[in-house]
Amino acid sequence: MSLVFVLLRKQYHGLVLLLLCFGHYYCHVPTTLEGPFEPVTVPFDPALRGVAVDLPDTDPRVRRQVQGFQPEQISLSLSTTHDSVWVSWITGEFQIGYYINPLDPKAVSSVVHYGTSRTSLVHETRGQSLIYNQLYPYEGLQNYTSGIIHHVRLTGLEPSTLYYYQCGDPSLQAMSDIYYFRTMPISGPTNYPGKVAVVGDLGLTYNTTTTIKHLTSNEPDLLVLIGDVSYANLYLTNGTGSDCYHCSFKKQTPIHESYQPRWDYWGRFMQNLVSKVPIMVVEGNHEVEKQAEDREFVAYSSRFAFPSEECGSSSTLYYSFNAGGIHFIMLGAYTNYARTGEQYKWLERDLASVDRSVTPWLVAAWHPPWYSTYESHYREAECMRVEVEDLLYSYFVDIVFSGHVHAYERSNRVYNYNLDPCGPVHITIGDGGNRERMAINFADEPGHCPDPSSTRDPYMGRFCVTNFSFGPAVSKFCWDRQPDYSAFRESSFGYGILEVKNETWALWSWYRNQDSYNEVGDQIYIVRQPHLCPVYQEKCREYSASI
Numbered sequence: 001m002s003l004v005f006v007l008l009r010k011q012y013h014g015l016v017l018l019l020l021c022f023g024h025y026y027c028h029v030p031t032t033l034e035g036p037f038e039p040v041t042v043p044f045d046p047a048l049r050g051v052a053v054d055l056p057d058t059d060p061r062v063r064r065q066v067q068g069f070q071p072e073q074i075s076l077s078l079s080t081t082h083d084s085v086w087v088s089w090i091t092g093e094f095q096i097g098y099y100i101n102p103l104d105p106k107a108v109s110s111v112v113h114y115g116t117s118r119t120s121l122v123h124e125t126r127g128q129s130l131i132y133n134q135l136y137p138y139e140g141l142q143n144y145t146s147g148i149i150h151h152v153r154l155t156g157l158e159p160s161t162l163y164y165y166q167c168g169d170p171s172l173q174a175m176s177d178i179y180y181f182r183t184m185p186i187s188g189p190t191n192y193p194g195k196v197a198v199v200g201d202l203g204l205t206y207n208t209t210t211t212i213k214h215l216t217s218n219e220p221d222l223l224v225l226i227g228d229v230s231y232a233n234l235y236l237t238n239g240t241g242s243d244c245y246h247c248s249f250k251k252q253t254p255i256h257e258s259y260q261p262r263w264d265y266w267g268r269f270m271q272n273l274v275s276k277v278p279i280m281v282v283e284g285n286h287e288v289e290k291q292a293e294d295r296e297f298v299a300y301s302s303r304f305a306f307p308s309e310e311c312g313s314s315s316t317l318y319y320s321f322n323a324g325g326i327h328f329i330m331l332g333a334y335t336n337y338a339r340t341g342e343q344y345k346w347l348e349r350d351l352a353s354v355d356r357s358v359t360p361w362l363v364a365a366w367h368p369p370w371y372s373t374y375e376s377h378y379r380e381a382e383c384m385r386v387e388v389e390d391l392l393y394s395y396f397v398d399i400v401f402s403g404h405v406h407a408y409e410r411s412n413r414v415y416n417y418n419l420d421p422c423g424p425v426h427i428t429i430g431d432g433g434n435r436e437r438m439a440i441n442f443a444d445e446p447g448h449c450p451d452p453s454s455t456r457d458p459y460m461g462r463f464c465v466t467n468f469s470f471g472p473a474v475s476k477f478c479w480d481r482q483p484d485y486s487a488f489r490e491s492s493f494g495y496g497i498l499e500v501k502n503e504t505w506a507l508w509s510w511y512r513n514q515d516s517y518n519e520v521g522d523q524i525y526i527v528r529q530p531h532l533c534p535v536y537q538e539k540c541r542e543y544s545a546s547i
């Protein structure tokens with residue numbers, strides 16, 4: 001047998017181990033069954049730049065490439081099941097200035113022609129259109145009104161099928177080129193999308209373009225974006241930007257401004273990928289974008305299509321969907337998550353309705369992590385954890401994805417800070433490449449444990465952090481070494497790919513931007529053990545009996 005030289009970069013306690021793999025089958029990828037693992041920290045490589053630079057508005061990738069009411073910023077997103085997909089796009093030009101004249105959304109129809117043959121787009125579906133405004137009623141601040149945003153929901157689609165489509169308004173002879181997408185497999189314990197790409201805190205920098213180039217080369221079937229999208233709110237309404245808004249502008253402006261054209265730039269740059277690969281987005285703190293009359297999340301809620309109505313949610317800020325045998329739950333961290341609130345009640349209903357014999361994998365995602373050990377945003381989402389963790393644990397969520405912290409971290413299976421074989425694996429993947437600084441310090445390093453009072457996030461409401469009441473860090477706010485629940489952490493830009501193999505095994509791979517395309521930075525098989533953690537079946541039976 002020939003020797004196949006696959007070098008896996010693994011660093012344990014500062015030692016670099018090169019694992020020689022003798023043929024594909026002899027490479028050992030660790031599994032969670034072998035865990036919990038000793039915590040590993042890969043030291044920050046100073047050669048990596050800790051900051052990233054935004055694409056300027058002169059970059060051809062963010063410039064408007066269409067005329068009149070031709071569609072642009074075309075994107076896809078999933079509905080709750082395989083047979084339905086949303087198509088979204090924008091027509092007409094945005095305006096920004098002291099005086100704006102919003103477009104009439106009825107002026108352009110929302111039509112999609114589609115079919116299974118490029119030469120025969122025999123089906124037609126119509127949808128809805130809207131515009132949104134970002135208004136700042138303060139002297140000297142400019143207002144924004146969007147182009148016409150179109151959302152059309154295709155239904156009656158076959159599973160695992162390639163569809164071609166064209167969108168626009170045929171009466172205006174303003175139809176797009178022909179694009180294509182593949183529907184998700186029908187939900188079932190043996191049916192899964194090939195690759196689900198996961199990324200957070202993406203932004204629109206030269207590092208973002210590297211992330212998306214790498215990610216695209218991996219040919220994902222679905223893209224999940226865990227919040228913090230365009231970073232338009234790092235800009236004033238006059239288009240002046242900064243890596244740190246509060247450092248640069250806080251005292252100069254009566255409200256946290258946002259430069260909405262950055263959203264259009266982001267939509268133009270992303271079209272090449274998301275016109276073919278569905279993108280599912282959940283909001284981060286950069287999507288709050290408060291404006292006149294205290295309106296929030298307007299750009300986020302207007303620009304993307306969400307399967308909220310289809311999944312019984314009354315909000316764009318939290319929803320769920322199926323991708324084959326995976327049930328995704330997207331939660332809102334910057335809206336009410338209290339047990340008495342609408343989101344929590346929806347979450348209870350959604351979890352109880354999941355049939356694990358159909359969708360064995362339960363994956364949850366929200367923006368700020370619960371189990372990050374970086375100094376940045378350390379324990380910032382503790383109130384949400386206290387409120388929601390028990391419910392998710394009682395249904396044995398398998399994996400949790402978060403962003404917000406601009407680095408990578410993978411936990412051991414954990415619940416309430418204790419190692420627990422039935423707790424989820426928490427993965428922080430906020431390393432998409434935005435212009436804010438990379439997180440490189442850890443709360444367990446000398447001098448880097450934050451003051452508890454400094455960890456409050458005004459967007460998350462209450463303040464819940466306390467010193468640990470048990471464990472090695474009892475009576476302290478931070479551990480004095482990498483916590484046991486942290487399995488692997490490294491500061492680098494990148495993204496991840498989730499490949500569910502069957503109803504109990506899934507391969508998780510983290511890729512770093514500076515590596516070659518097929519080299520992994522971290523890889524593990526996440527293995528479900530339903531025989532060990534069977535309580536959900538009782539929960540489902542209880543729910544079924546109650547309705």
Ligand SMILES: [Fe+2]
Pocket residue numbers: 201227228284285286367403404405
């Ligand atoms: Fe964030």
